[in-house]
Amino acid sequence: MIPGTEVVVLDVNETLSDMAPMRSRFADVGLPTSEMDAWFAGVLRDGFALAACGDTRTFRDVAAGNLRLILGEGYVGDRGGDDAVAHVLGGFAELDVHPDVPAGLRALAASGRRLVTLTNGASAMSEPMFDRAGVLDLLEHRLSVEDAGRWKPAAEPYRYAADVCGVAVSSMVLVAVHPWDVHGAQRAGLRGAWLNRGDGTYPDYLPPPDLQASDLVALAALLG
Amino acid sequence: MIPGTEVVVLDVNETLSDMAPMRSRFADVGLPTSEMDAWFAGVLRDGFALAACGDTRTFRDVAAGNLRLILGEGYVGDRGGDDAVAHVLGGFAELDVHPDVPAGLRALAASGRRLVTLTNGASAMSEPMFDRAGVLDLLEHRLSVEDAGRWKPAAEPYRYAADVCGVAVSSMVLVAVHPWDVHGAQRAGLRGAWLNRGDGTYPDYLPPPDLQASDLVALAALLG
Numbered sequence: 528m529i530p531g532t533e534v535v536v537l538d539v540n541e542t543l544s545d546m547a548p549m550r551s552r553f554a555d556v557g558l559p560t561s562e563m564d565a566w567f568a569g570v571l572r573d574g575f576a577l578a579a580c581g582d583t584r585t586f587r588d589v590a591a592g593n594l595r596l597i598l599g600e601g602y603v604g605d606r607g608g609d610d611a612v613a614h615v616l617g618g619f620a621e622l623d624v625h626p627d628v629p630a631g632l633r634a635l636a637a638s639g640r641r642l643v644t645l646t647n648g649a650s651a652m653s654e655p656m657f658d659r660a661g662v663l664d665l666l667e668h669r670l671s672v673e674d675a676g677r678w679k680p681a682a683e684p685y686r687y688a689a690d691v692c693g694v695a696v697s698s699m700v701l702v703a704v705h706p707w708d709v710h711g712a713q714r715a716g717l718r719g720a721w722l723n724r725g726d727g728t729y730p731d732y733l734p735p736p737d738l739q740a741s742d743l744v745a746l747a748a749l750l751g
Numbered sequence: 752m753i754p755g756t757e758v759v760v761l762d763v764n765e766t767l768s769d770m771a772p773m774r775s776r777f778a779d780v781g782l783p784t785s786e787m788d789a790w791f792a793g794v795l796r797d798g799f800a801l802a803a804c805g806d807t808r809t810f811r812d813v814a815a816g817n818l819r820l821i822l823g824e825g826y827v828g829d830r831g832g833d834d835a836v837a838h839v840l841g842g843f844a845e846l847d848v849h850p851d852v853p854a855g856l857r858a859l860a861a862s863g864r865r866l867v868t869l870t871n872g873a874s875a876m877s878e879p880m881f882d883r884a885g886v887l888d889l890l891e892h893r894l895s896v897e898d899a900g901r902w903k904p905a906a907e908p909y910r911y912a913a914d915v916c917g918v919a920v921s922s923m924v925l926v927a928v929h930p931w932d933v934h935g936a937q938r939a940g941l942r943g944a945w946l947n948r949g950d951g952t953y954p955d956y957l958p959p960p961d962l963q964a965s966d967l968v969a970l971a972a973l974l975g
Contacts, residue, residue, distance in 0.1 A: 727820070
């Protein structure tokens with residue numbers, strides 16, 4: 528077993544969940560489906576801005592607020608706008624895990640590792656998804672930055688996860704598809720594992736991830 | 752004169768510069784012009800992520816790195832890709848100020864206030880723009896977060912600007928079109944003034960700005 532990987536900390540949005548179906552929710556409320564990328568980048572931008580200046584808000588508040596701005600003035604304050612925001616954000620509850628997730632989590636658990644999730648969202652948002660995928664009982668804790676006072680990639684959430692698990696950060700490996708999460712974890716003293724499902728390129732302005740795999744099954748094999 | 756506005760700290764990208772012409776650069780290299788919004792949000796997202804975990808890179812490195820990812824694998828490492836990145840980023844050097852900027856800066860200077868810029872970019876990137884607009888000599892300092900070790904909205908850049916100007920942060924007002932910048936300045940102890948050129952809505956998950964105006968001329972009138 529690669530040392531420093533006793534506890535596997537898994538990001539949730541896009542890392543475990545397939546967010547592609549959210550695009551159709553944008554179409555449902557009259558927005559171009561391509562708008563989802565700018566929206567999600569904007570939500571992270573604003574959550575990280577809050578973290579950078581020592582502040583925080585819930586994912587839902589930032590996500591809904593940015594969506595209202597995209598929907599535009601015509602929607603704000605009327606019931607139509609509230610319905611549109613609720614419809615788009617309601618999409619999160621119906622997301623499913625990527626196809627490699629159940630087998631990958633089972634292989635990681637079978638290796639004797641402890642598994643927890645750590646999301647910038649609310650933990651309750653993804654529990655039905657884990658339940659439907661039959662992996663809920665593999666996850667010792669479902670943690671949210673809402674209990675850590677800052678969004679990832681600030682150090683606080685990673686330290687909070689280590690505290691809950693009763694281990695040093697150096698015993699944990701953070702698994703994410705987002706380079707900013709991998710880098711933040713590495714800065715906080717964890718190992719960082721980049722899931723690269725789409726055969727992408729890691730940003731050249733960040734130090735390389737400690738580990739890299741094409742999906743969770745491959746990661747479990749790599750970790751041994 | 753409204754107290755706490757002796758030194759006016761002006762954001763640069765989008766606050767003083769009109770970034771709309773950057774869209775045509777995206778078209779020039781075969782990308783949809785709508786891609787500019789997702790790109791710019793992604794650049795800020797990643798710069799703020801670095802700030803949140805106590806790290807930093809230059810704006811140019813993050814902007815170029817994200818552009819390479821958008822251009823895709825086909826471009827990376829070949830001269831065509833480098834040319835495309837250089838062509839898009841070269842657009843910054845040809846931006847001009849918004850129409851209200853020269854008169855607004857002159858009115859603010861005429862009121863006896865000191866004016867400085869503070870950008871997440873490089874100060875040299877915008878000096879030709881100020882020169883063309885005839886306002887370069889109104890700006891006592893052109894400051895960059897590159898000398899502060901963190902991107903805005905972390906507190907360090909605002910404190911750095913106060914140090915350079917030899918005043919307390921409570922004597923400064925930060926002017927920006929970006930709510931995250933206004934909020935970060937307010938958290939750091941400055942006043943925050945939101946420029947709302949497009950008759951937009953301030954995000955409902957942030958405390959309101961101390962001041963708000965439709966452009967720089969209106970802000971100068973408001974400040975007195």
